[in-house]
Amino acid sequence: MAQDLDLLRGTLDLFILKTLSWGPMHGLAIVRWIEGASKSLLQIEEGALYPALHRMEQRGWLSAEWGVTDNNRRAKYYRLTPRGRKQFATQVSIWERYTRMAAALLAAREATV
Amino acid sequence: MKRLFRLPFSRARVRGDVDAELSFHLQGRIEELVAAGMSREEAEREALRRFGDRSVVAQQLERMDVRAYKRRALGERLATFWRDTRYAARGLGRRPLYALAVILTLALGIGANTAVFSAFKTVLLQPLPLPGIDRLAVVMGDFPLINQRFGVSALEAIDLFERKDLFPTAAASSGGAATLLVAGEPTRVFGASTLGEFANVFAVQPVLGRFYGPEASQFGRPAVVVLSHQLWQQLGGDSSIVGQMLTLSDKPHEVVGVLPPNFSYPSQAMLWRPNVLDSLVLNQERSRGTVVYRFVGRMRDGLTNERLRSELRALTQRWHETYTSNYKSGGHMLVTVPLVEYLAGQLKPILIALFAAVGLVLLITCANVASLQLVHASGHTRELAVRAALGAGRAAIARQVVLESALLALAGGVSGVLVARLGLTWLKALDVTRFPALKDLQLDGSVLAFTAATVLFAGLLFGSAPALRASRVSVSDALRDSSRGTSAGAARHRFLRASVVVQNALTLVLLVGAVLLIQSLNRLLRVDPGFQPQNVVTFSIAVTARYPYGAARVAFFRSLDERLRAIPGVQSVGFAAGTPFSGSAGSTSYKLAGVPTQPGETGRHANQTFVFGDYFRALGIQIVRGRGFTDADYASGSPVVVVDETLVRQSFGDKDPIGTQIEHGPEGTIIGVAHSVKLADLSEPAHPLVYHNFANGGYLAGMTAVVRSSLPASAVIAAARAAVKELDPSLPVSGARSLSERVAESYGTRSFATGVLSAFAALSLVIALLGVYALMSYVVSTRTKEIGIRLALGAARTTIARMVLIDGAKLAAIGLIIGVAAFLGLGRLLRVLLFGIGPYDPLAIGAAVTLIGTITLVASYLPARRAVRVDPLTTMRAE
Numbered sequence: 001m002a003q004d005l006d007l008l009r010g011t012l013d014l015f016i017l018k019t020l021s022w023g024p025m026h027g028l029a030i031v032r033w034i035e036g037a038s039k040s041l042l043q044i045e046e047g048a049l050y051p052a053l054h055r056m057e058q059r060g061w062l063s064a065e066w067g068v069t070d071n072n073r074r075a076k077y078y079r080l081t082p083r084g085r086k087q088f089a090t091q092v093s094i095w096e097r098y099t100r101m102a103a104a105l106l107a108a109r110e111a112t113v
Numbered sequence: 114m115k116r117l118f119r120l121p122f123s124r125a126r127v128r129g130d131v132d133a134e135l136s137f138h139l140q141g142r143i144e145e146l147v148a149a150g151m152s153r154e155e156a157e158r159e160a161l162r163r164f165g166d167r168s169v170v171a172q173q174l175e176r177m178d179v180r181a182y183k184r185r186a187l188g189e190r191l192a193t194f195w196r197d198t199r200y201a202a203r204g205l206g207r208r209p210l211y212a213l214a215v216i217l218t219l220a221l222g223i224g225a226n227t228a229v230f231s232a233f234k235t236v237l238l239q240p241l242p243l244p245g246i247d248r249l250a251v252v253m254g255d256f257p258l259i260n261q262r263f264g265v266s267a268l269e270a271i272d273l274f275e276r277k278d279l280f281p282t283a284a285a286s287s288g289g290a291a292t293l294l295v296a297g298e299p300t301r302v303f304g305a306s307t308l309g310e311f312a313n314v315f316a317v318q319p320v321l322g323r324f325y326g327p328e329a330s331q332f333g334r335p336a337v338v339v340l341s342h343q344l345w346q347q348l349g350g351d352s353s354i355v356g357q358m359l360t361l362s363d364k365p366h367e368v369v370g371v372l373p374p375n376f377s378y379p380s381q382a383m384l385w386r387p388n389v390l391d392s393l394v395l396n397q398e399r400s401r402g403t404v405v406y407r408f409v410g411r412m413r414d415g416l417t418n419e420r421l422r423s424e425l426r427a428l429t430q431r432w433h434e435t436y437t438s439n440y441k442s443g444g445h446m447l448v449t450v451p452l453v454e455y456l457a458g459q460l461k462p463i464l465i466a467l468f469a470a471v472g473l474v475l476l477i478t479c480a481n482v483a484s485l486q487l488v489h490a491s492g493h494t495r496e497l498a499v500r501a502a503l504g505a506g507r508a509a510i511a512r513q514v515v516l517e518s519a520l521l522a523l524a525g526g527v528s529g530v531l532v533a534r535l536g537l538t539w540l541k542a543l544d545v546t547r548f549p550a551l552k553d554l555q556l557d558g559s560v561l562a563f564t565a566a567t568v569l570f571a572g573l574l575f576g577s578a579p580a581l582r583a584s585r586v587s588v589s590d591a592l593r594d595s596s597r598g599t600s601a602g603a604a605r606h607r608f609l610r611a612s613v614v615v616q617n618a619l620t621l622v623l624l625v626g627a628v629l630l631i632q633s634l635n636r637l638l639r640v641d642p643g644f645q646p647q648n649v650v651t652f653s654i655a656v657t658a659r660y661p662y663g664a665a666r667v668a669f670f671r672s673l674d675e676r677l678r679a680i681p682g683v684q685s686v687g688f689a690a691g692t693p694f695s696g697s698a699g700s701t702s703y704k705l706a707g708v709p710t711q712p713g714e715t716g717r718h719a720n721q722t723f724v725f726g727d728y729f730r731a732l733g734i735q736i737v738r739g740r741g742f743t744d745a746d747y748a749s750g751s752p753v754v755v756v757d758e759t760l761v762r763q764s765f766g767d768k769d770p771i772g773t774q775i776e777h778g779p780e781g782t783i784i785g786v787a788h789s790v791k792l793a794d795l796s797e798p799a800h801p802l803v804y805h806n807f808a809n810g811g812y813l814a815g816m817t818a819v820v821r822s823s824l825p826a827s828a829v830i831a832a833a834r835a836a837v838k839e840l841d842p843s844l845p846v847s848g849a850r851s852l853s854e855r856v857a858e859s860y861g862t863r864s865f866a867t868g869v870l871s872a873f874a875a876l877s878l879v880i881a882l883l884g885v886y887a888l889m890s891y892v893v894s895t896r897t898k899e900i901g902i903r904l905a906l907g908a909a910r911t912t913i914a915r916m917v918l919i920d921g922a923k924l925a926a927i928g929l930i931i932g933v934a935a936f937l938g939l940g941r942l943l944r945v946l947l948f949g950i951g952p953y954d955p956l957a958i959g960a961a962v963t964l965i966g967t968i969t970l971v972a973s974y975l976p977a978r979r980a981v982r983v984d985p986l987t988t989m990r991a992e
Contacts, residue, residue: 027134028141046138047165051173058181073141076134 012044012052014095017080017088020062024079026069027053053078061087124179131174135167201516211489212521215482218880219525219571222475224532225873227564229471231533231554232540233464234563240456241378243316245411249452250280250421252408254445256718261700263404265447267308267394270406272428274309279424280410284309286379287405289386290815291361292655292845295347301655301847302344304384311385314411315378321345322355322370329387337387338366342374344383361386363658379407380456398436404445409452421449462945463866469942470623470873475571477619477877481884483575484612486518487605488891511580518576526568530556533564539865578608606895609888610924616881617928617965620874622936624961627874629947630867632957636949637860643790644693645733646856648821650829651695652849654837655815667725667747667808669840670816674726676836682824683832687728688807691720692817693790694855695848703760703777703803711766719760719801720792721778723813728804729755729787731819739771739785742806750808754781759789760801777803779810794859796948819852826851866946878968885972889921893976901985910981917980921973922966929962 019030019037030053031046056062061084067077080088139160146156161167205212239246252273253262265273270285289306292299311317312324325337338359345354358365366386394400412421425447433440454461537554556564660669670688677686691697699721728734729741737758746753754775761770770783789799807816822829830849837846893900900913940952950957 026137028138031138043163045165046142046163047167047170050135050138050170051177054174054177054181058177073137074133075137076130 011095012048013056014088014091015042016049016052016056017061017084017091020078020080020084021088024067024077026067026075026077028075030078056084060084124175127175127178127182128171131171131178134174135164135171139164139167197513197516198520200513201520204513204517205520208489211485212524215485215521216524216528218478219482219521220528220532221876222471222478223526223529223564223567223571224536225471226475226567227529227533227556227560228536228540229464229467230563231537231556231560233468234560235554236457236460236464237453240453241315241376246453247451248412248414249314249409250412250418250449251452251455252410252425252447252449254404255448256445262448263445263700264406265408266401266403267388267390267406268401269404269432269447270308270408272432273408273410276424276428277413279413279416279421281413282310282313283408283410284311284314285388285406285408286311286385287388287407288379289388290655291384291386292363292657292843293359293361295344299843299845301653301845302383303381304386305379305382306386306388308388308390308406314409315376317372317376319370320373321352322368324370324372324385325387330389332389332391334387334389336364336366336389337369339370339372339385340368341372341377341383345371398438401432401436401440418449418451425449459862462942463862466626466943466946467866467869469939470626470870473619473623474873474877474880475567476574477616477623477880479571479574480612480615480619481575481880482518482521483578484609484884485887486514486575486579487608488887489579514580515576518579519572522568522572522576525571526564529568530561530564533560606892609891613881613885613888613924614928614931616877616884617925617969618932618935620877620881621929621932621961621965622939623870623874623877624965625932625936625940625958626943627867627871628957628961629943629950629952629954630863630870632950632954633946633948634860634864634867637795637863640791640795642693642795642856643734643788646694646852648823649732649852650820650822650826650833650849651692651817651852651855652830652833653696653815653817653847654844655847656844657814659841659843660814666814667750670725670807671747673818673837673840676840677818677820677833680820680822680824680829680832680836683820683822683829685727685731685821687724687726687731687819688816689722689724689728689804689819690807690813690816691722691792692819693732693792694852694859695819695850696815696817697793699778700800701778703775703801705764706774706776708764708768708773711764714763717764719756719777719803721803721805723805723807723810725807725816728819731821732790733821734790735788736785737788738769739783741785741787742804746806747808751806752779752781752809753784753806754779755785755787755804756783757787757789757802757804759799760803761786763801775803777805779805781805781809795856796860826854863946863948878965881965882968882972885921885924885969886975888924889917889973889976890979892920893917893980896980900980901987905985914977914981917977918970918973921969921977925966925969928969929965932965933958933962 015034016030019025019033022033025033027046027049031044031049034042034044053062053064057064057078060081062078063081064076064078066074069075142160142163143153143156146159147153151159164170252265254265254269255262264287265285267285270283273280273285274283285308286305289304290301291304292301294300295302308327308330310327312319312326317324319339320342322339324339328334329337338361340348340354348354348359354368355370357368359368360366361384372385429440429445429447457464533556537556541554654673656666656669660666674686674688677683689696691699700718701721702716702718704717724742725747729736736755739755741755742753745751754777756770756775764770765773770786773783775781775783787802787804790802791797792800792802807813818833820829820833824832833849834846837844903913904910936958937953943952
């Protein structure tokens with residue numbers, strides 16, 4: 001659904017950072033991991049992943065290098081840089097504050113004004 | 114981020130990388146789906162569906178990556194540049210005195226070039242703010258017999274207007290001063306009286322109103338006038354002035370327009386009026402002889418100067434055949450000069466000489482800085498070699514040396530602009546009255562562009578040799594020892610020697626030029642002007658129509674004469690139309706009754722002036738034979754004239770001229786011979802002059818009063834103004850000045866140029882001296898070991914000193930020989946500026962050679978003395 005996508009775009013960076021916090025991965029592996037971790041609830045438009053990756057690389061959050069997969073294919077591997085790791089921590093704390101705030105707000109039962 | 118190596122950037126590479134990354138993704142998906150049981154086609158479709166639009170994504174990525182790459186590359190380059198610049202600045206900061214000296218010399222060189230270029234541009238490239246000024250040509254009448262050029266006559270101008278094949282638009286103007294009330298005071302205002310399409314030729318757009326057309330010159334048209342911006346301001350600056358009537362010399366004129374402030378042609382004109390031609394002028398053939406119009410035409414596209422010249426020659430030829438009585442043998446020919454050159458006048462050769470001089474100074478400075486930089490670079494050859502050994506590229510090393518030079522050049526350029534501003538204030542003071550273009554001198558965009566180019570040129574000139582040298586440092590040589598005695602050292606010596614030779618040669622050229630100009634000025638100042646300008650004040654006075662031609666005018670000047678003489682302290686008073694350095698004399702041919710042509714006499718043509726009062730005594734002109742004019746001559750208007758010695762020498766030889774009848778305009782009997790005078794310039798050749806009795810046919814409206822007194826000039830001027838006012842408050846007194854000042858002004862430009870050139874020559878001499886000193890010191894310092902060994906082996910100290918001195922003398926000699934040769938080639942350019950001395954004056958050249966030679970020897974002597982004080986033991990241990 002459209003709303004789902006909007007929400008996703010804002011958080012795609014966060015998911016990528018989370019994914020790469022496990023270790024270097026190529027783009028396809030990142031998609032697979034997000035699918036797996038979200039129990040296939042989140043299906044992203046895969047093409048949108050790559051501009052995000054390149055942008056984050058240019059910001060210095062990720063570094064990229066070409067490597068070889070298990071079955072001998074050339075693939076571009078992304079890894080978190082120290083700056084990327086810091087960024088991940090910041091974004092996680094923002095996200096947690098946001099969800100706590102949203103949860104508290106939605107759980108409120110009476111007007112206290 | 115430090116990158117050890119990077120593949121070169123290319124768009125194709127970026128595209129390939131993006132493509133590989135996306136293909137890997139899709140391929141992986143397809144295999145996964147096939148493994149999950151889909152058919153190949155289904156799997157491909159599904160993978161693409163999940164992916165989205167592949168080509169859009171690919172393009173987006175490519176764009177991002179290319180942009181990122183470029184940004185990074187630029188950033189890295191800037192960072193390197195900034196780092197190198199800091200290194201260079203720090204390097205210079207470690208030797209502030211050296212840096213300061215170099216920057217100062219460069220500032221002088223660059224500043225002088227900028228200032229002179231600014232003058233050059235204003236005077237010789239764009240003297241008037243008008244498009245296509247290079248297509249404007251002035252046509253003048255050349256009188257070969259008297260070797261003078263005047264304008265053309267009105268009838269000739271009208272004939273030329275017909276020649277649309279030469280000049281599609283053309284105009285002629287003559288001087289036309291007028292008296293008008295400015296702020297209640299009668300004021301004499303210089304103006305122009307025009308014929309033809311003046312506004313079109315000069316493409317001038319009035320800021321108010323309009324400019325009158327060529328038809329305004331027809332007889333019977335209403336009198337109109339166009340004002341200069343300045344005069345308009347003086348008259349109140351009210352825009353309602355257009356349409357108002359203005360009284361010019363007693364005659365009402367309608368103001369039709371006001372011109373913009375930057376327009377001044379003819380120079381200093383404050384108003385422009387149509388020259389109205391009546392039938393008297395138009396129908397008389399003899400009016401072809403009144404050659405007072407400056408003709409300016411815009412040349413037809415494609416018309417060459419050569420073609421124009423030959424057409425004018427043919428036209429003059431036809432005139433000579435048609436109007437035989439007017440163009441007698443020796444009649445004038447039409448010649449043409451580009452307007453720009455015409456306006457530049459005498460300033461052109463001066464500016465060219467100055468430009469050449471400042472160019473030489475800059476070259477000398479560059480040669481000097483180059484050798485200083487080189488000597489310095491040799492001081493840290495080791496450092497450079499270590500850096501080279503550690504892997505710094507030769508380019509990187511050269512870059513640092515270049516940056517150091519660039520910083521010096523830049524600092525020199527910036528301070529040079531300040532120097533140039535100072536220089537411009539001097540140049541403006543040069544002679545604004547004669548060269549009004551000079552007052553518009555400024556450092557505008559094109560001048561600053563020239564400065565930037567000069568800085569770049571200088572930087573390259575003095576930076577490239579040391580940089581090349583530095584990049585060729587031999588690592589092994591430099592590390593094993595210093596570079597002494599190695600091939601790099603020898604090459605460096607060669608460069609330094611060449612630089613000293615060049616500096617000596619260029620300095621010689623400048624110095625000879627300066628010596629010649631100083632000599633010329635000295636000779637000029639010793640010229641006898643033929644009169645005594647000290648304690649004399651002159652001013653112009655023009656009577657109006659209230660004093661009609663004839664007796665009324667004589668009466669007016671008689672009463673003015675009486676009043677001026679009554680001022681306490683005034684010794685003598687005289688009047689003339691055409692006094693030395695204060696006004697222009699007319700010129701016309703003369704006939705002598707019964708005096709045969711002398712051998713060598715080419716033509717009888719003399720300047721003409723009408724005098725009144727005690728003129729010869731007031732000016733201090735000696736009457737060498739016969740007598741001057743007396744009150745009785747003026748009272749009776751008797752036909753008597755005084756001629757000058759030049760005329761007597763030319764036409765009479767040894768014979769006595771007194772009593773001879775002369776026809777020169779008015780006829781008269783020669784009653785006296787006056788000492789010859791210079792009329793406008795001390796350097797002018799002698800030209801015959803005839804003094805006529807003002808009461809015999811002169812009656813000119815405009816006269817110059819000459820007052821000799823023991824009072825200070827300002828007191829005389831004030832008293833004279835008061836006297837005129839008492840006599841007639843409507844008459845303006847203009848141009849009141851001391852005569853000595855006027856005479857000094859006539860050679861002001863020349864003495865300014867001489868001063869500037871001498872200053873430059875002195876500066877170059879100092880720079881060259883420092884250059885020689887630095888070189889010889891360096892040479893001695895690199896040879897300390899050798900000298901030590903020689904001394905240890907028993908060489909006499911004098912032998913060593915002689916060795917060093919001879920080395921210096923050899924370089925000086927080569928430089929001086931080249932310099933003399935260069936001067937022999939260039940010297941003729943100076944000829945127009947010289948007076949009483951030729952460009953190849955052996956004394957001047959000899960003096961300059963001796964001076965530079967001596968200075969070079971002194972500069973080498975000091976290091977030589979240091980060399981012989983070398984203690985053999987210390988030097989040999991030092992290594």
